[in-house]
Amino acid sequence: MIATHFSPLDWLIVVVYLFLTLATGLYGRKFIGGISDFLVAGRELGTFIGIATLAATEIGTVTFMYYAELGYKTGYASFVNGLIAGLVMIFIGRTGFIVRRLRAMRLMTVPEFFEVKFSRRLRVFTGVLVATGGVLNMGVFLRVEGTFLAIISGISLNHVKAVMTCILLLELVYTVLGGMVSIVITDFIQYVALSIGTILVTIWSVHAAGLPRMYESVRQTMGLGGFSPFANPNYGLAYVIFQVLIWLAVHTCWQTTAMRTFSTRSPEISRRVFSWTGFIYLGRGMMPMMWGIAALALLGPNQNSIEAMPRMLATVLPSGVLGLVVAGMLAATMSVNSSYLLGWSSIIAQDIILPLRHRPLSSRQQVVLNRTANLFVSAFVMVWGLWYTLPGPTYFYLNMTASIYLSGTLVSVIGGLFWNRANTLGGYMAMSGGAIATIAFFAFKTPASYAGLGAFILAGIGMVVGSFLGKRTQRSPALSGKSPPAS
Amino acid sequence: MNYWYYFWIANFILAGSTFAIITVIVLVRGLGDLRQMLTNLRSEVQPPQ
Secondary structure, X not given: OOOOOOOXXXXXXXXXXXXXXXXXXXXXXXXXXXXXXXHHHHHOEOHHHHHHHHHHHHOOHHHHHHHHHHHHHHHHHHHHHHHHHHHHHHHHHHHOOOHHHHHHOOOOOOHHHHHHHOOHHHHHHHHHHHHHHHHHHHHOHHHHHHHHHHHHHOOOHHHHHHHHHHHHHXXXXXXXXXXXXXXXXXXXXXXXXXXXXXXXXXXXXXXXXXXXXXXXXXXXXXXXXXXXXXXXOOOOHHHHHHHHHHHHHHHHHOHHHHHHHHHEOOHHXXXXXXXXXXXXXXXXXXXXXXXXXXXXXXXXXXXXXOOHHHHHHHHHOOOOHHHHHHHHHHHHHHHHHHHHHHHHHHHHHHHHHHHHOOOOOOHHHHHHHHHHHHHHHHHHHHHHHHHOOOOOOHXXXXXXXXXXXXXXXXXXXXXXHHOOOOOHHHHHHHHHHHHHHHHHHHHHOOOHHHHHHHHHHHHHHHHHHHHHHOOOOOOOHHHHOOOOOOO | OHHHHHHHHHHHHHHHHHHHHHXXXXXXXXXXXXXXXXXXXXXXXXXXX
16 A cells, blocks of 8 residues: 555545536537537637647646656656657647648548548558557556556555546546547546646646755766766667657647547648647646656655656645646546547548448448447457556557557658659558558567657658559549548 | 756746646637537537528
8 A cells, every 4th residue: 555645535526527527528419410520529629629629638647657757767858758749749830731731631530541642442451550559559548547546546456447447438428429529528628627737746746856856866867868868878869850750640640639630620720729739748748757857856766667756746745636636637537538539449430440331321320330439449448458568668668559550651641742653552561661660669679769760761661662663643632622521 | 967957947947837828828718619619519410490
């Protein structure tokens, strides 16, 4: 049992918060008329609700855990991850690179682009890779989030498994019924709760540890490597380049992020959402990394790296504040999980099952199919989360499972949008090259930076070679962004 | 080492303060966006008689 200040008052705050979320989530089901309401909220997102839902979707307890772990293990040098993630997003927002054109095409999923530009079979092939990478990525969330809750609340891991299962079922209920509309409504509340929690924890942990003590701890434990990303053995130039590429891919082609692009009212609003959210991404990375460094200063370097941050919080935060913070973390958990459930199940339904059917389904039938896929993904996540053991730091595992499809997808999307010569064979070779390099990481334990960078290089070579070897593909008028809705 | 430290601390202060400011702006203006979204969706689901 871990010493913690978690009291009945904190439990009360958490339970009230969960009921509030469920009630607002269920309210969203009234607004579902067809598949575009269910998957992209009728493309009705304005700038500020777009920022809230994008930020809430990509800030979860798992985000806090892996970034704090990086802070604990690699000190201030870890900030390079947050800086790159934020700057790349601001760049996309300022230039509209990729997102403006994707939004203009009125898509609902990323693999749908592959049918518009290349072929239906390539859409299915991409859908399989996207669903595999995405579901494996999400598969570890429950375990990591459960670890956080167990440590901070002081209850046993077995009880936490039951609690996490209940939370997943709760998210499932409102996601299945209200789809993206419910998610957007709950994301707004969750964004506010998680932001307050994030700011509170940052102030409390920096105040408790003190900046001079944090500096000294990093210096003594890691030397220059705790400050310079180029002197730290976990990072280096190859890693920095890989991070720029992976974040470019995540912000534009990661299904849950892309669904926000597709849900905005116009390409201009999608660009604005990215410009603003980029600044949030700077804090999304650096603040939890600071918690990890505070844990290093307060608890020393011999803790289990993933558990150090919640252990520190359990002892530093007083009762009442702890409840608010856990409610904030649960908010983060629920907003991420519900969006990811919808995102990956939409790929299975829209990009694998639907294109393989001989007869098309009506909009209503597509909603039912997506709801069934929600159930399937939830069941998988529960089982995978319970038995899989991570091969290394959580952040690197998440990067690599994302790379299974992101490297090939980014290359194919850039090729499809900006290079007339890009064709279906190039698309196949890009997707396969990216996936093979990533699988090598798991098979041969290749360092994440080299495997990740290798995935992008192989995908790029595959696109160029395949496009010169294969036949030219007829460019679809939808690519101009002036065509009628694809669906 | 010190240059890197001050660089990261400056980044951290900038990131933390913009995070807090944007949270307040989104809280104030996001509610209007949310209302607008629900109104538009309602009119699509239940077209006027």
